[in-house]
Amino acid sequence: MSSGQEAGIIAIAHRVPVSVTPLHEWLPEVADRVVLVTSTESADGYRAVFDHVIAVDDYPDNDAVVDHLDELCRTRRVERIVCGTEDDTLRVARVRDRWNVPGMGADQALLFRDKLRMKDAVSDVVRTPGYMVPRTMESAVEFAARFGWPLVVKPRLGYGSRGVAVVRDASSLRDELAGRPADDVLVEEFVPGTVYHVDGFAHQGRVIWSVASRYLNTCLSWQDGESLGSAQLDSEDPLAQRLASFAQDVSEALSPTDTTPFHLEVFHRSGTDDLYFCETAARTGGGRILDVLEHATGMNCVREWYRAQCGLSQRAALPRWSSQRFGFLLVPPRKGTLLSLLEEQPDHVLDLSLNASPPQRFGGAAASTDTVMSLVTQGENNRRLQDNLHACADWASRAMEWETE
Incomplete structure (x- = not known):
């Protein structure tokens, strides 16, 4: 920025509450230049820490988010447009393109959102269904x-x-x-077998670091009312090393990005040693993946990603690896009424989140990340971690009393 030129604003499209993502603490260098477009539900919390907050009803599906960003670009000098959820990735990229703002553009974003383009891009380098x-x-x-x-x-x-x-x-x-x-x-x-996910950071087609985990059950388990769990693999596991190489191949095949987290899902086909690409995304994983990554690496990946998008210094390439392995469990709501919920929890639970106040009626789950309860646990290795996760699942089934429809 030349001497005397007024600093531009940082436009952020972000609907997650300040209690979960304290953006003012993550971005203190530019907090006075932030204009935040957020959901009506989250707006009051952010108004306490930012001077310029724009509230939007029905945020994920409302075109007003784009209208506000376009108006900011039309009337102000916007240096960066920052976002971090899947519902914003593509529409924010299109705004960047229209106004020549740095960051991921629409062509890049479509490779990580449109599963047809995504699979076309990687099918020459990795197996795909x-x-x-x-x-x-x-x-x-x-x-x-x-x-x-x-x-x-x-x-x-x-x-x-x-x-x-x-x-x-x-x-x-x-x-x-x-x-x-x-x-x-x-x-x-349909590829029968075990599903794995690989999470990490990439920069310009190179995986900076990654962590491989095995799903317990599948991402469609919620459709049958079953819990979804995940356990990090041991770093010396040959399969973990193969998955890391797979992630590198996928990263090279897709459009190079600035420093960006990724979430990759891979099938290990039953009866073979073959790995198949499922899909990937240029964001952090959902559910409690962010929490287990923070335990494993010592960093909040969303914080480092937001700082990178703002052009600020970040430590996304500097994990502090724990000697433990970490996993999570997501317990979906049933279709019925949750009558009671026990308060005690297993000793090896690091964090337990309850999303219910009995008695409370639920209509079932609508997505893999819909939960009535979620938790994070650990183990000194993958085997012990999986034992702890299964114990947690057994406890969760006993801890909730349901009247189902």
Whole structure:
């Protein structure tokens, strides 16, 4: 910035409450220049720490978020536009493009949001399940004849496992496709086996560091009312090292980014030693992944990402590794009334979050990250960690009394 030139503003689109993401503490160097566009529910908390806060109703689906960002760019000198949730990634990238603001643009963002573009980009370097955009029902049935049942039907731009269905026959496939927009649907081969996730930071196509974890159950377990868990692998595990190499191959195949966290999901096919790409995202993982990463690395990955987006110094490349392994458990709500909830918890639980006040009625889960209870635990190695997670799952089933519908 030349001498005498007024500093520009930092526009932040961010709906998470200040109690979870204290942006004023993370970004003290630029706090007086922040203009925050946030949800109506989070606005009051941020007004106590920022001078310029714009509240938007129904934030994830409201075009007013983009309108406010465009107006800021039209009337002010905007140095950076910062965001951190999946519902903002693409729309904020398009605003950056329109106003030539530094940061991830729409072409980059689409590679991490549009599962068709994503799989097209990586399919030459890593195995991917068979996939297609079903232009006609006949083409989808032909795809099923080639890859077999079941098939997976999902939105191209979805997240949080919303809208993902496993179909087992032509009639179910027809019903699924009939209810979806033709330009936002993908059909995939079903890959049986274990699902892993790899989380870390990348910069310009190079993985700076990563941590591999195994899902206990699957990301679709919530559809059956089952808990979703995850356990970090031991660093010396050969599979962890293969997953780290897989993540590097994926990072190189996608558009180079500035310093950015990533969340990658990988299938390990049953009966083989083959790894298959599921999907990836240029953000931190959902659920309690952020918490287990902080325990493992000593850093809050969202804080470092936001500082990087603002052009500030950050320590995303400097984890302080713990000798322990960490995992989490997400317990979805059932369809019914939670009558009671025991307060005691297992000794090895590091953090327990309750999202219910009995008696309380729930309509079930709508996404993989919907929970009535979640927790973080640890173990000196992966085996002990998995034992602790299974013990936590048993305890959670006993701790809640439900009247189901």
